[in-house]
Amino acid sequence: xxxxxxxxxxxxxxxxxxxxxxxxxxxxxxxxxxxxxxxxxxxxxxxxxxxxxxxxxxxxxxxxxxxxxxxxxxxxxxxxxxxxxxxxxxxxxxxxxxxxxxxxxxxxxxxxxxxxxxxxxxxxxxxxxxxxxxxxxxxxxxxxxxxxxxxxxxxxxxxxxxxxxxxxxxxxxxxxxxxxxxxxxxxxxxxxxxxxxxxxxxxxxxxxxxxxxxxxxxxxxxxxxxxxxxxxxxxxxxxxxxxxxxxxxxxxxxxxxxxxxxxxxxxxxxxxxxxxxxxxxxxxxxxxxxxxxxxxxxxxxxxxxxxxxxxxxxxxxxxxxxxxxxxxxxxxxxxxxxxxxxxxxxxxxxxxxxxxxxxxxxxxxxxxxxxxxxxxxxxxxxxxxxxxxxx
Numbered sequence: 207x208x209x210x211x212x213x214x215x216x217x218x219x220x221x222x223x224x225x226x227x228x229x230x231x232x233x234x235x236x237x238x239x240x241x242x243x244x245x246x247x248x249x250x251x252x253x254x255x256x257x258x259x260x261x262x263x264x265x266x267x268x269x270x271x272x273x274x275x276x277x278x279x280x281x282x283x284x285x286x287x288x289x290x291x292x293x294x295x296x297x298x299x300x301x302x303x304x305x306x307x308x309x310x311x312x313x314x315x316x317x318x319x320x321x322x323x324x325x326x327x328x329x330x331x332x333x334x335x336x337x338x339x340x341x342x343x344x345x346x347x348x349x350x351x352x353x354x355x356x357x358x359x360x361x362x363x364x365x366x367x368x369x370x371x372x373x374x375x376x377x378x379x380x381x382x383x384x385x386x387x388x389x390x391x392x393x394x395x396x397x398x399x400x401x402x403x404x405x406x407x408x409x410x411x412x413x414x415x416x417x418x419x420x421x422x423x424x425x426x427x428x429x430x431x432x433x434x435x436x437x438x439x440x441x442x443x444x445x446x447x448x449x450x451x452x453x454x455x456x457x458x459x460x461x462x463x464x465x466x467x468x469x470x471x472x473x474x475x476x477x478x479x480x481x482x483x484x485x486x487x488x489x490x491x492x493x494x495x496x497x498x499x500x501x502x503x504x505x506x507x508x509x510x511x512x513x514x515x516x517x518x519x520x521x522x523x524x525x526x527x528x529x530x531x532x533x534x535x536x537x538x539x540x541x542x543x544x545x546x547x548x549x550x551x552x553x554x555x556x557x558x559x560x561x562x563x564x565x566x567x568x569x570x571x572x573x574x575x576x577x578x579x580x581x582x583x584x585x586x587x588x589x590x591x592x593x594x595x596x597x
Contacts, residue, residue, distance in 0.1 A: 242525070242526050243526065244505075244525070244526040244527045244528070244544070245505075245522075245523060245524055245525045245526060245527055247547070247561070250558065250560070250561070253559045253560050254538060254550045254559055254560030254562075254594055255594060255595050256560075256562050256592050256593070256594045257592060257593050257594070258590060258591075258592050259299075259301070259579065259591040259592055259593060260300055260301030260590070260591050261301065261588065261589065261590045261591075262296060262301050262303070262588075262589045262590075263587050263588055263589065264286045264287070264288045264292060264294055264583070264587045264589055265288035265289075265290050265291075265292040265587050266288055266289060266290050266586070266587050267288055267289065267567065267583070267584060267585050267586045267587030267588070268288075268289050268570065268585045268587075269288075269289040269290065270567075270585060270586075271289055272398065272570075273289060273313070273314040273315065273329075273354060274314065274315045274316075274354050274355055274356060274398060274399070274401070274571070275287055275288065275289065275313065275314075275315075275316070275571065275583070276316070276317075276356055276571045276572075276574075276583070277317075277571075277574055277581055277583045277589065278317055278318060278319045278356075278574075279298055279574060279576045279581065280319040280320070280338070281338070282297070282298050282299070283295050283296065283297065283298055283304060283338070284296045284297075284298050284301075284581060284589075284591075285317045285319055285324050285338075286317070286583055286589060287313045287316055287317050287326050288313065288587055289312065289313060289314075290312075290313075291308055291309040291310045291311045291312065291313055292306060292307070292308055292309070293306070293307045293309060293313070293317060293324060293326065293336060293341065294306045294307075295324070295338070295341065296589075298576070298579070298581075298591070301589075301591060305340055305341045306341070307336065307341040309334065309343075311328045311330070311332070311334065312328055312329040312330065313326050313327070313328055313329075314327055314328055314329045314352055314353055314354055315327035315328075315353040315354050315355050315356055315357065315399075315401075316353075316356050316357055317356070317357075318356045318357040318358050318359060318364075318401075319338065319359070320358065320359030320360055320364075320378075321359040321360070321362065321364070321378040322337065322338050322339075323335045323336065323337070323338060323344060323359055323364070323378065324336040324337075324338055324341070325357035325358075325359060325364060326353075326357065327349070327352075327353020327354075327355070327357055327366060327368075328352070328353060329352045329353075330352075331348060331349050331350060331351050331352060331353070331368070332346050332347065332348060332349070332353075333346065333347045333349055333353065333357055333364065333366050333374075333376065333381070334346045335364070335378075335381060344381075345380055345381035346381060347374075347376050347381035347382070347383070349366055349368050349372070349374050350368050350370055350372050350374075351368045351369050351370040351372075352368065352369045353366055353367070353368055353369070353399075354369050354398050354399045355367040355368075355398075355399040355400060355401040355402070356401040358401065358402050358403070358404050358409075359378055359404075360404040360423065361404075361407060361423055361424070362377065362378045362379070363375050363376065363377070363378060363384060363404075363409075363423050363424065364376040364377075364378050364381075365402040365404065365409050365411075365423070366402075367399045367400065367401060367402055367411055368399070369399055370391065371388065371389045371390060371391035371413055371414060371415070372386060372387065372388050372389070373386070373387040373388075373389070373402065373409075373411055373419075373421070373426075374386050375387075375409075375423070375424075375425075375426050384424070384425070384426070385425055385426030386426065387419070387421055387426050387428070389413045389415060389417065389419070390415065391413065391414040391415055398448075398450045398488070399414075399450065400412035400413070400449045400450055400451060400452055400453065401452045403452060403453050403455060403460075404423060405455055405474070406423075407422065407423045407424065408420055408421065408422065408423055408429065409421050409422075409423050410453045410455070410460055411453070412434070412449025412450075412451075412452075412453055412462050412464075413448075413449060414446075414448045414449070415433075415437075415447070416433055416434050416435040416436065416437065416447035416448070416449060416464050416467055417431060417432065417433050417434065417449075418431070418432055418433075418434050418449065418453065418460070418462045418470075418472065419431045419432075420460075420474075420477065429477070430476065430477025431477070432470075432472060432477050432479060434447075434449060434462050434463075434464050434467065434468060434469075434470045434472075434482075435447040435464040435466075435467025435468045435470075436467075444466070446465055446466055447464045447465060447466055447467040448464060448465045448488065449462055449463070449464050449465075450465060450488040450489075450490070451463055451487060451488065451489060451490025451491060451531060452490055454490075454491045454492075454493055454498070455474065456493055456498075456512060457474075458473065458474045458475060459471050459472065459473065459474060459480065459512070460472050460474050461491060461493075461498060461512070463485055463486075463487045463490070463491060463500060464486070464487075465486055465487065465488045465503060466486050466503070467484075467485075467486060468482045468483060468484055468485060469482070469483050469485040469487070469500065469510065469515065470482045470483075471512065471515065481514055481515040482515065483510070483515035483516075485500060485502060485508070485510075486502055486503040487500050487501060487502045487503055488503060489501040489529060489530055489531045489572075490530075490531030490572065491531055491532070492531055492532040492533045492534055492539060492572070493512070493534070494534045494553065496512075497509045497510065497511070497512070497518060497553065498510045498511075498512050499532035499534070499539050500531075500532070501529040501530065501531055501532060501541060504525055504526065505524050505525050505526050505527050505528065505529045506520055506521065506522045506524075506525060507520070507521045507524065507529065507532060507539070507541060507551060507556060508520045508521075509553075509556060519555050519556040520556065521551055521556035521557070521558065523558055524541070524543065524549060524558075527543040527544055527545070528543060528544035528568065528570070529541045529542070529543055529549075530542040530543075530569055530570065530571060530572040530573065531572040532551075532572075533572050533573050533574070533575050533580075534553070534575065535550075535575050535578075535580060535594065536578075536594065537552065537553055537554070538550045538551060538552060538553060538559065538560075538594075539551050539553055540573050540575075540580065541572075542564070542568075542569025542570070542571075542572070542573060542582065542584075543568070543569060544568040544569075544570075545563075545568065546563055546564055546565035546566055546567055546568060546569055546584055546588075547561050547562070547563050547564070547569075548561060548562045548563075548564050548569070548573065548580075548582060549561045550562075562592070564582045564584065564588070564590050564592075565582070565584030565585075565586060565588040565590070566584075566586065566588070567584045567585045567586030567587075567588065568584065568585045568586075569582060569583075569584050569585070570585050571583055578593055579591055579592070579593050580592050580593065580594075
């Protein structure tokens with residue numbers, strides 16, 4: 207059974223590239239009543255003591271729209287943005303508001319932080335850089351289309367992935383374009399984009415075509431390119447193999463997973479595929495020193511051996527609860543769901559060991575774990591910082 211997912215139909219016209227969004231592509235072919243209901247939560251003995259450190263609210267959050275608003279922590283500050291245009295800096299320890307800016311822009315991706323900047327993208331195809339110290343606008347740059355990813359910065363370059371399949375390298379000081387990489391995308395794609403990952407002088411990004419690329423950060427030269435999953439099937443819907451989750455780098459290996467396709471381990475230096483396994487995911491991955499954790503397209507949480515791709519365990523108890531990518535905290539992994547719950551699963555065998563309701567709205571972006579503190583940002587704008595004795 208396919209999940210109900212927002213997709214984008216991209217059509218080339220004389221005026222350029224346009225898009226049409228669908229709230230439920232499965233409705234095109236099947237009755238909504240045939241869709242699988244989410245797993246119900248059963249009573250359980252709480253076994254993971256948690257302590258709320260602080261809570262806050264960032265305007266209307268994502269305003270129930272499928273955008274990529276993800277908090278980021280840098281230099282003891284939490285930066286977060288809302289769909290309606292608020293960007294806020296908070297003290298990571300106390301939640302105290304350090305500064306707040308009303309940009310009056312439709313923010314669709316970010317914020318990212320680096321090079322002394324807070325970075326975000328908009329639905330109108332702009333990238334905006336604010337000063338980390340006080341939120342003053344430093345520059346804004348025009349890109350080709352909506353930004354549904356998190357801009358990243360390093361070594362004087364800001365990298366942005368746009369929904370029409372382009373990757374831009376911008377000067378971190380001025381916003382001037384340094385380079386552009388253009389990757390053609392399929393007719394149908396999921397409504398989202400993989401965020402670029404900067405490692406040293408290189409940048410890695412996944413695309414809606416199922417391809418993974420590595421570029422030179424300074425000039426955009428292609429270092430390697432590979433197909434994680436090749437499209438298959440007769441219809442455009444069946445041929446969707448988007449990489450929506452961010453690539454994951456562990457040592458000298460990069461991991462990527464596609465929707466309706468495969469997960470692959472790739473040599474960071476050569477681009478050679480080390481192994482592949484069948485797996486479908488759009489939420490993404492988390493990892494520790496011995497396992498990779500994936501929320502698959504049916505919201506089963508799967509543990510994978512990073513050395514050979516074999517499954518270690520699978521938890522099916524949260525099926526169709528629209529889980530986030532997993533993150534690691536002590537002896538547990540955490541996932542958020544569509545009802546605002548944070549679930550604690552054992553890293554050892556995947557069993558559910560606790561849960562906490564953090565918000566009344568959905569948690570669509572992965573929790574963020576920094577130095578033993580968990581930061582959660584819900585779609586309705588609720589933000590919470592918590593910790594556990596599980597450290």
